[in-house]
Each structure stands twice: as C-alpha cells, then as structure tokens.
C-alpha cells in the first residue's frame with residue numbers, strides 16, 4: 001500500500017471530501033461495521049505506470065452526511 005500524492009481533491013466516486021486515500025496493488029479485506037472513524041470507503045480503479053491499482057477514499061461519518069454525486073452505495077446481497 002502507498003499513499004498517492006496525486007490524488008484528487010475530492011473523491012472521484014462520490015464527490016465528497018475524504019479524510020485519507022490509500023493505493024493498493026493486491027487484494028485486501030474491508031470491514032467498516034461499527035467503525036468509529038470511517039463511515040464509507042469509495043474504490044477508484046486507476047492505472048499507475050501501466051499497472052492496475054485501486055485507490056481507497058476514506059470518508060468519516062461527517063463527510064458522508066448528505067448526498068454525493070455518485071450512485072447509491074452498493075450493498076452485497
């Protein structure tokens with residue numbers, strides 16, 4: 001994982017402000033149930049030097065109040 005220094009000022013997925021962003025090149029587990037700091041993470045696929053990466057935009061509870069410009073959250077069935 002690395003912290004990209006060229007990330008967008010606002011989340012490219014939902015358009016809201018975010019608290020932090022991380023970039024990943026391998027699978028990982030995400031569980032935000034009852035997380036006190038973060039309410040949502042948006043995932044944005046990007047290419048870095050020709051390699052696929054996924055950037056995680058971490059939103060706090062306050063940053064997810066109100067609607068974003070993205071679609072509704074995807075919930076596993």
Ligand SMILES: [Zn+2]
Nearest residue numbers: 011013014042
């Ligand atoms: Zn977002």
